[in-house]
Amino acid sequence: MCAEVSPGPDNSRTSEAGAGWVCGSPGTFNDLLPPRVLDFSWRRPAVLWRSRNDVLARLFGDPSNAIRRRCVAALRERGTPAAFTVHRSAPEFSFVLLGDTGEGDRSQYAVVPPLLHAAAGTDFMIIASDVVYPAGDGGQYLEKFFRPYKDYPAPIYAVPGNHDWYDGLRGFLHVFCALDANCSPPPWRGALAFVPRLLWRHPGPIDRAALAEARRTYRGAPGQQAVQPGPYWAIDTPSLRIIGIDTGITGVVDRDQGRWLREVSGGPKPKLLVTGKPLYVDDDHRPGPVEGGGTVDEIVRDPAHHYVAAIGGDIHNYQRYPVRAGDGRTIQYIVSGGGGAFMHATHTIPRTSVVKEGEFRCYPLRGDSLSRYSKLYGRWLRLPRLFELTPEEATAAVRYRLGIRPGRGYRSAATEVRPSRRARFVASVLGVPRDGRRRPRLLRLPVHRLPQRFRSEMADWDRPPFFKSFLRLDVTESQLRIRCYAATGCGDHETAPPCEDEVTIPLR
Incomplete structure (x- = not known):
């Protein structure tokens, strides 16, 4: 696993800081931006209209x-x-x-x-x-x-x-x-x-x-x-x-x-x-x-x-x-x-069947993906106390629903016990499959399966971690x-x- 990065920073598999959840200094990329940056958004009717050839x-x-x-x-x-x-x-x-x-x-x-x-x-x-x-x-x-x-x-x-x-x-x-x-x-x-x-x-x-x-x-x-x-x-x-x-x-x-x-x-x-x-x-x-x-x-x-x-x-x-x-x-x-x-999102990927789960790799980790989306939906629906999961809570919920070993281990026992009812609810409505099975849900918010023009507005942000x-x-x-x-x-x-x-x- 990427031995040559030492003595560089941790990655997302070793720590939350390595995933970018904690930033010690802002990115210098802001200095590269043009003088006027228009936030790209698929909510604008003009953007959707220019992309109409996909539907046609x-x-x-x-x-x-x-x-x-x-x-x-x-x-x-x-x-x-x-x-x-x-x-x-x-x-x-x-x-x-x-x-x-x-x-x-x-x-x-x-x-x-x-x-x-x-x-x-x-x-x-x-x-x-x-x-x-x-x-x-x-x-x-x-x-x-x-x-x-x-x-x-x-x-x-x-x-x-x-x-x-x-x-x-x-x-x-x-x-x-x-x-x-x-x-x-x-x-x-x-x-x-x-x-x-x-x-x-x-x-x-x-x-x-x-x-x-x-x-x-x-x-x-x-x-x-x-x-x-x-x-x-x-x-x-x-x-x-x-x-x-x-x-x-x-x-x-x-x-x-x-x-x-x-x-x-x-x-x-x-x-x-x-x-x-x-x-x-x-x-x-x-x-x-x-x-x-x-x-x-x-x-x-x-x-x-x-x-x-x-x-x-x-x-x-x-x-x-x-x-x-x-x-x-x-x-x-x-x-x-x-x-x-x-x-x-990667948290919507089921426990893999085309290869063994232990051989599959993804970035961001499923737990980080669920945590990021929970914060997006908490803000979008104005229900942060209900939706927002910490990376540790999200990792525990993914482990519970998919029955997989977490991509990032935690020293506490939080990821090894049954996650809270709230965390299980958020994981369910944000699309984490149950035990790897692709089963339809009566209550599932749009995260990955809907076309891009409908989900992008909730899947884009301009603050770290960008993943x-x-x-x-x-x-x-x-x-x-x-x-x-x-x-x-x-x-x-x-x-x-x-x-x-x-x-x-x-x-x-």
């Missing part, structure tokens, strides 16, 4: 695959190599990965100082999903991409998330692929086709001069420059091939990208997948359909492809599932979506080392961020 795609059909094919055709006409591959000659290298970054508020900027310290010496960064909220507009890249990462000295690559697609991927392709194209959606067919035709949000204009000035001002150094081949790509090195895929709005990979994925996955070289949608999350297997048949996970699990890990964004926390494939290999399935957006996270990956010819670091928002943790999880994967 799920009701009337997702046009992402057709749009992507048009954009990829434009990239090929420009001369992009068919393999969509970036080649790097060094067999040993490091990179940092984080997902779901771009709200542009304090929760995003709180990640920056610890990231810059933990990512020292890395060769590049990857953003896995949702670079810009709420709708991927090109005009918002200044405050939500260029400015926050201005001091990261190396190139940044990305795979788009569903929110980047609400602008038809136009802003994403302009910034990361240097392609200015409006690949409009095809016409819908059917009796109700007039509805999406009328309501679909089309890409906004691209201010080329403003984006060029933002790049020059904030990320203009030669070492920061990179043009990735397309919305999906591969970074090929002598030791490891990193493959990034574009999962559109609803998570379906188009047939052309599926064919490319099978081809680039071939050969004996170890491979790591980066995807906008995780394949395992919340104790659920989501294999990722490929248009025309098959799934992304079938490709990952195929012994001939030699995948060692698959990392996805979209869900705003950290989870790791070491899943044993049929041939005896262990593939690390990781969720890394804590890069800046509001936090998705954000990012990954550092170090590659040698013989192994891949993955570490999850926390971004609590506390000044105490910025220069030596807590290491919450670590796994080393042999590559030979």
Whole structure:
């Protein structure tokens, strides 16, 4: 467990202070904020309206695959190599990965100082999903991409998330692929086709001069420059091939990208997948359909492809599932979506069945997640004396309802005895499953299962602990080392961020 963080601070598994519940000094990230910071909120009707393509795609059909094919055709006409591959000659290298970054508020900027310290010496960064909220507009890249990462000295690559697609991927392709194209959606067919035709949000204009000035001002150094081949790509090195895929709005990979994925996955070289949608999350297997048949996970699990890990964004926390494939290999399935957006609860994750509970890792810990949400609901409902649970009370309630060993031990006996009736009530209505069983409840407040546009207003805050996270990956010819670091928002943790999880994967 992250031995190299010593003599740094504790992590959330060792103390409440390590989780960020007690801050000795404020975070310096406040000094990085732009002069005027608009608190990002999904309660604003304008924000919801700009995100309407998600609902339309799920009701009337997702046009992402057709749009992507048009954009990829434009990239090929420009001369992009068919393999969509970036080649790097060094067999040993490091990179940092984080997902779901771009709200542009304090929760995003709180990640920056610890990231810059933990990512020292890395060769590049990857953003896995949702670079810009709420709708991927090109005009918002200044405050939500260029400015926050201005001091990261190396190139940044990305795979788009569903929110980047609400602008038809136009802003994403302009910034990361240097392609200015409006690949409009095809016409819908059917009796109700007039509805999406009328309501679909089309890409906004691209201010080329403003984006060029933002790049020059904030990320203009030669070492920061990179043009990735397309919305999906591969970074090929002598030791490891990193493959990034574009999962559109609803998570379906188009047939052309599926064919490319099978081809680039071939050969004996170890491979790591980066995807906008995780394949395992919340104790659920989501294999990722490929248009025309098959799934992304079938490709990952195929012994001939030699995948060692698959990392996805979209869900705003950290989870790791070491899943044993049929041939005896262990593939690390990781969720890394804590890069800046509001936090998705972990206390709603049942006692795991896809892997043994003792092998599962998450951040924040379930008890910390329940405590944070209890305080949010106590404030929101103006019933703090009823709802608010201390981290210790919440840990005891999680242990009682799930029947699991707490992620953080306490010296007192409070977590070993039956928690109070109030704590059990709060855990129940805030969604902690009973003994790991997914049973419906008559009284359960919206925490995780409702769509984002309804729950986000209760799941976002601008004071520590933020419970954000990012990954550092170090590659040698013989192994891949993955570490999850926390971004609590506390000044105490910025220069030596807590290491919450670590796994080393042999590559030979």
